Amino acid sequence: MYTETQIVERPAVIDPFEGDGENLVINIGPQHPATHGVLHLVVTLNGETIKKVEPHLGYIHRSIEKMCESLSYRQFIYVTSRMDYLSAHINNHACAMTVEKGMQIEVPARAQYIRVIMDELTRIASHELWWGAMAMDLGAFTPFFYAFRERETINDIMEQTCGARLTMNYMVPGGVMADLHPTFQQKVKDFITLFKSNIDEYDELVTGNIIFQSRTKGVGYLSKEDAISYGCTGPVGRGSGVSCDIRKIYPYEVYNQVQFDEMLETGGDSFSRYQVRVKELRESIKIIEQLIDNVPAGDYLAKTKAVLKLPKGEFYTRVETARGELGVYIVSEGGTTPYRIKFRSPGFSNLSALDHMVRGSKIGDLMATMGTLDLVIPDIDR
Amino acid sequence: MMTNEEIKAFISGIQPSATYDETGEWLNIHVDASQWKSLANLLRNAPFNFDYLFSLTCIDWKTHMTMVYHLSSTLHRHTIVLKAKVDRADAQIESVSDIWKTAEFHEREVYDLFGVRFSNHPDMRRLILTDDFEGYPLRKDFDDPVNMIKL
Known part of the structure; x- marks a missing residue:
């Protein structure tokens, strides 16, 4: 029934990189709860100290870029919801904007307002999930339920208007697919009231927590120069003091008509990145409050041709997703499908800095660093 | 912020063979692949400060391929391709x-x-596919009889 385990003398693990016999190579993932998806990290350790982290991608690579080459300009937007599934609206938005730029479609004002409100709701929902999961990575389970309490409300609002909770496919070239649900505005306002009373709990629960602070302060340091060099954008870049908010630098839709601040922290550590995201929650609420009562009446979808054809040329659009700068690069040969499409995903560039950030730190800090990078693997693998 | 004319004048001084295309959103510069590295070094530093490479990709034109680099400056906020x-x-x-x-x-x-292939790259291995994979999927002539990619 029970046999005593025999201790077997094992040969020292041979390090494939340096071969001095002192190092231990471990695999984290692809099926590991702390990687929030299917990221495969090959970590070389010396004792508890990280010597090298090598991300191995491809576990869920679907070759979306190749697929898009045979999809029409109306169809390819649906695939992009599956990239960064927490910013599905914003991905759709970027693609719709690229097609509009190419065809010079004027988007009705009502659609522009709806798009920005939806983008910001998405950003809140995404940051909520990150906040809960990040605390869970560091051993606190309760915040996850707090975060999902509010996130569910957003998902319900989305479901009413878009018909889906995660992969909305709501933004189409020319505007949005359907008009707002009659109770949308009231529900969003109710959510804002609820959220404002709840967000202080976040700070009480996690931000001020001494254990949380000691796990994240000074951990995973990324200097400003390195953040730019590694192409880190979004809260990762802003946590290192890089002003990189596309909504501010290259405003699109109605972002130049609303008042909001770009959140910058100069610490460059995990705690700074955490603070940027939590502050962005409040900024997103500010944007929604300014727009929700002022959605102009009119069309929500511009009249477009049944078959969209982009003129020959190259079109690039940059938007700010919850994770950073998303670029959509379409090379068109004048046909109904893109000749080449490239998605510059924020997660891919942010991940490239991971090795640099954690070298020399302890393995426990790897999770604290990865948590604040807010990696979504389908976004990296595409 | 530097104007496109200033950037063009600078690059023409180093690479007279470079051609320009201003029909798109940003200034497109076609440079010679053999001199790309030395030009990149100059663009990275003052006075241009193109410190932010926000997109690096390739296009297969069936007869040849084109590497595309999108560069931006966080200091001056100008962008070139x-x-x-x-x-x-x-x-x-x-x-x-x-x-x-x-x-x-x-x-x-x-x-x-x-x-x-990128010469002098510190770690030139496949990133997404397995090491024994044959072919390059995003090339236009790639066809996989087993896994349907093209839809």
Whole structure:
């Protein structure tokens, strides 16, 4: 029934990189709860100290870029919801904007307002999930339920208007697919009231927590120069003091008509990145409050041709997703499908800095660093 | 912020063979692949400060391939697009991963999916596919009889 385990003398693990016999190579993932998806990290350790982290991608690579080459300009937007599934609206938005730029479609004002409100709701929902999961990575389970309490409300609002909770496919070239649900505005306002009373709990629960602070302060340091060099954008870049908010630098839709601040922290550590995201929650609420009562009446979808054809040329659009700068690069040969499409995903560039950030730190800090990078693997693998 | 004319004048001084295309949103510069690295070094530093490489990709034109680099400056906020033609049969270009560190990852992705080899890259291996995979999926003539990619 029970046999005593025999201790077997094992040969020292041979390090494939340096071969001095002192190092231990471990695999984290692809099926590991702390990687929030299917990221495969090959970590070389010396004792508890990280010597090298090598991300191995491809576990869920679907070759979306190749697929898009045979999809029409109306169809390819649906695939992009599956990239960064927490910013599905914003991905759709970027693609719709690229097609509009190419065809010079004027988007009705009502659609522009709806798009920005939806983008910001998405950003809140995404940051909520990150906040809960990040605390869970560091051993606190309760915040996850707090975060999902509010996130569910957003998902319900989305479901009413878009018909889906995660992969909305709501933004189409020319505007949005359907008009707002009659109770949308009231529900969003109710959510804002609820959220404002709840967000202080976040700070009480996690931000001020001494254990949380000691796990994240000074951990995973990324200097400003390195953040730019590694192409880190979004809260990762802003946590290192890089002003990189596309909504501010290259405003699109109605972002130049609303008042909001770009959140910058100069610490460059995990705690700074955490603070940027939590502050962005409040900024997103500010944007929604300014727009929700002022959605102009009119069309929500511009009249477009049944078959969209982009003129020959190259079109690039940059938007700010919850994770950073998303670029959509379409090379068109004048046909109904893109000749080449490239998605510059924020997660891919942010991940490239991971090795640099954690070298020399302890393995426990790897999770604290990865948590604040807010990696979504389908976004990296595409 | 520097104007396109200033950038053009600077690049023409170094590479007289460079051609320009201003029909798009940003200034497109076609440069010679063999001189790309030395030009990249100059663009990275003052007075241009193109310190942010936000996109690095490749396009397969069936007869040749084009490497596309989107560069921006966080200081001056100007953006340019650099393009270099590479041969399809022997695709090779100098790596810029020591100038912009993000290029290390992006170049591995391009190598994996297009088969462009980057000389002097510190870790030139496939990033997404397995090491024994044959072919380069994003090339136009790639066809996989088993896994349907093209839809």
